[in-house]
Amino acid sequence: AQSVTQLGSHVSVSEGALVLLRCNYSSSVPPYLFWYVQYPNQGLQLLLKYTSAATLVKGINGFEAEFKKSETSFHLTKPSAHMSDAAEYFCAVGGGNKLTFGTGTQLKVEL
């Protein structure tokens, strides 16, 4: 069975500050890991994915995530937050078959 835990349902940062959204996973097989972003009343947009290649994955909009097997983590970071980054972020494990989502983290960016 696979599962994902996102620590912090709400994260607030100042514009220009570092964004860190936490994701820990549990998987009995080498996982595929994903980060998606959801803006209000919209579907999910793929930010980045890890599929057993490079452990540091770069995505769209300046986001990146590092796969750390020893910590079973896949935290999402961005060096400098922008107002447009305010959204709901979901970490997911799985892939072509079933995806198991975390409960989401609402990112708020303040001036």
Add this chain to the structure above:
Amino acid sequence: GAVVSQHPSRVICKSGTSVKIECRSLDFQATTMFWYRQFPKQSLMLMATSNEGSKATYEQGVEKDKFLINHASLTLSTLTVTSAHPEDSSFYICSARDRDTQYFGPGTRLTVL
């Protein structure tokens, strides 16, 4: 690339009527599509997996006779909510699989009066 569309984006219907939602992969073929339901401020709940040319696989607790899924082509899956009731009001999102990744549609807001 990897664009998925949904139609309609928003629908309001009367209790007891049926509503059909379409999910299309626009620039790739998808043998597998997925239907999710999302409640306010919550994560996505997988309802069913739709495979082209075969019957859908429903998750436990999802009524297959109420949520009819058809995947007649490699680019189109439909979800029909039959005899809709107010408790079926929700945000429905589809996704289409391209190799190891699911790409999501923009969602459909269903309101049943």
